[in-house]
Amino acid sequence: MAIDPQVPVGRLVAERLGRAEVLESFGVDYCCGGALPLAEACTAADADLDEVTAALAASDAAPAPAETAEEPPEGLAALCDHIEAVHHVPLWPELPRLSELAAKVEAAHGDRHPELHQVRAAYETLRAELESHLAKEEQILFPLCRELEAASSAPEFHCGSVGNPIRVMLHEHDETRDLLVALRELTAGYAVPDDACPSYQALLDGLARFERDLHLHIHKESNLLFPAALARESELARAG
Numbered sequence: 568m569a570i571d572p573q574v575p576v577g578r579l580v581a582e583r584l585g586r587a588e589v590l591e592s593f594g595v596d597y598c599c600g601g602a603l604p605l606a607e608a609c610t611a612a613d614a615d616l617d618e619v620t621a622a623l624a625a626s627d628a629a630p631a632p633a634e635t636a637e638e639p640p641e642g643l644a645a646l647c648d649h650i651e652a653v654h655h656v657p658l659w660p661e662l663p664r665l666s667e668l669a670a671k672v673e674a675a676h677g678d679r680h681p682e683l684h685q686v687r688a689a690y691e692t693l694r695a696e697l698e699s700h701l702a703k704e705e706q707i708l709f710p711l712c713r714e715l716e717a718a719s720s721a722p723e724f725h726c727g728s729v730g731n732p733i734r735v736m737l738h739e740h741d742e743t744r745d746l747l748v749a750l751r752e753l754t755a756g757y758a759v760p761d762d763a764c765p766s767y768q769a770l771l772d773g774l775a776r777f778e779r780d781l782h783l784h785i786h787k788e789s790n791l792l793f794p795a796a797l798a799r800e801s802e803l804a805r806a807g
Contacts (some may be wrong), residue, residue, distance in 0.1 A: 569620075569624070569694070570605065570623045570624055570627075570697075571691055572604060572605045572606035572609075572620065573604045573606065573658070573686040573698070574604065574605055574610045574617055574729060575601060575602050575603060575604055575605075575682040576590060576595060576596070576597040576600065576601055576603060576605050577597055577598070577600075577601020577602060577786060577789065577790035578606075578790070579597070579605060579623070580597045580786055580790070581614060581786075581790055581791055583626075583627060584638060584639070584783075585626050585627075585629075586623055586627070587718060587782070587783055587786065588624045588626070589622045589623050590608075590619070590623075591621050591779060591782065592610070592622070593612060593618070593622070594612045594613075594614060595608050595609060595611075595612045595614055595619065596608060596611070596612065596744070597782070597790075598744070598781075598782045598783075598784075598785035598786040598789060599740050599741055599743075599744040599785060599787055599789060600744075600754075600792070601786060601789055603690070605620070613684040616714075638723070639787050639791055642644055642716060643712040643713060643715060643716040643792070643795055643796060643799060644712070644713045644716050644717070645760065646787070646791060646795070647709040647712050647713060648791050649728060649787075650704075650709075650784065650787055650788065650792065651705065651709070653716065653749075654780060654783070654784040655704075655705065656703050657780075658697070658780070658784075659701070661773075661777065662697060662698060663694075664773070665690065665694070665770070665773050665774065665777065666690070666691065668766060668770045668773060669683075669686065669690050669691075670687065670767050671766055672767050672770045673686075674686045675764065675766070675767075676762075676763075676764070676767055679762065680760065680765070682753050682754070685749075685753050686750060686753050686754060689746055689749045689750050689753065690750060690774070692745040692746060693750070694745065695744065696739060696743065696746070697803060700736070700739050700743070703707045703732070703735070703736070704736065704788075707726075707732055708729070708732045708733065708736060711724060711726075711732065711796070712729070712792065712796045713731050713803075715729060715796055715799045715800055715803070716799060718803055719774060719803075720806065721800065721803040721804045721805060721806075722803075728800065729796050729797065729800050730797055730800070733793045733796065733797065736788065736793070737777040737789060737793070740785050740788070743781060744785070744787065747778050747781060747782075751778065751779070752776065754771060754802070757771045757772070757774055757775040757778075
């Protein structure tokens with residue numbers, strides 16, 4: 568099936584999660600920029616639209632991989648559970664692990680690679696924001712989403728509407744994207760220098776995996792969970 572360049576990139580990935588890897592390879596933003604049509608997203612990433620659509624078509628035509636835990640389920644509660652299990656749970660210990668690694672590498676290589684001082688500073692800012700973000704989702708937003716799914720009439724939330732915490736989360740997603748862009752630029756795309764020790768290599772590999780996971784994580788929230796929660800609240804309000 569031909570890829571329509573006017574379809575939002577977030578919807579393309581929601582239809583087939585395997586497309587995320589293709590878009591990652593071209594640097595096309597499908598998480599925070601998921602509302603952009605593919606053609607515009609390619610322009611923003613300075614990626615050739617024909618090459619991207621050909622790669623997406625080839626990915627679609629390839630045999631489907633076995634179902635994994637990465638595949639998001641339907642339903643607000645199940646999707647919240649999935650995001651917590653697949654993304655939040657591994658991220659909590661990974662955040663301090665990368666902090667320790669960044670400090671170690673900065674101390675050992677900062678003289679020869681002064682950009683490591685900026686890498687560590689950007690990462691620590693991102694870590695602090697993410698720890699606050701994850702806590703707000705787990706303690707506030709996700710319980711609201713679960714309550715919406717179970718409700719038979721529109722609940723009265725302390726925040727007024729589920730749209731209010733969602734707006735905060737979307738703003739924080741944008742901040743996360745900007746810090747990820749900064750980390751990628753500071754490390755030249757996580758390229759390993761010739762004089763890198765094993766710890767330096769482990770840091771760059773960890774940051775690269777961290778970036779890929781956050782892209783999927785944000786996609787599942789911004790393009791799947793949040794719209795579904797807003798739609799459910801509207802449905803309950805209309806039902807009276």
